[in-house]
Amino acid sequence: MNQVKVIRQRYQMKRPDFAALLGVSVRTLEGWESGRFTPSGAAKKLLQVIGASHEAFAQLQRFKGESQMIELERDPEALTIMGVPFASPKAYQAAVNAIANNMFEGYVPTVEDVRHLVDDAQSPIDPREILKQVEAEEHVVTHD
Structure with missing residues (x-):
């Protein structure tokens, strides 16, 4: 068939x-x-x-239906998403990928969300700091 x-x-x-x-x-x-x-x-x-x-x-x-199409305003040449500039092509592409993947789940990004991604790209995440935060939260939860 x-x-x-x-x-x-x-x-x-x-x-x-x-x-x-x-x-x-x-x-x-x-x-x-x-x-x-x-x-x-x-x-x-x-x-x-x-x-x-x-x-x-x-x-x-x-x-x-076409009314549900969501387009992400971006400019790959200027490295901007919703008018927010990124410092490098790598950071720009990572943000585009992250936003697009979440848009499949119904997420609608805001300019503030994009600014947070720029901030995150400029200050790399230290896994040790995240682990400390998680441990501190667990300590608060288990000792209250």
Whole structure:
């Protein structure tokens, strides 16, 4: 059986609903399922991801409709996110990755959040300090 159809049926979706979820026409979906043509580019990758992961399918369903698209305002040349400048390409890219990963979970970043990331990038985290803080918190909890 055709893989596109198998994926659609696994999620028990009707063609119009599945086509809308993928952002394609029902006619395109029918063409894929009949084997007249095959998905390519982003559609192919998206089908591979949701075919392999129920979690990815659930995430895709959360973003139905264009109104739920969240874009991160960033400028890779100026190394800015939401107008907040980063000192290095490495710090900028790490922040973009962290924010984007959390946006998949529904997080909407603020300028203040981005400023915190800049501060964190400028003052590296000392694992010994974190361990001291954790131990101090545990001491307070167990000795109150």
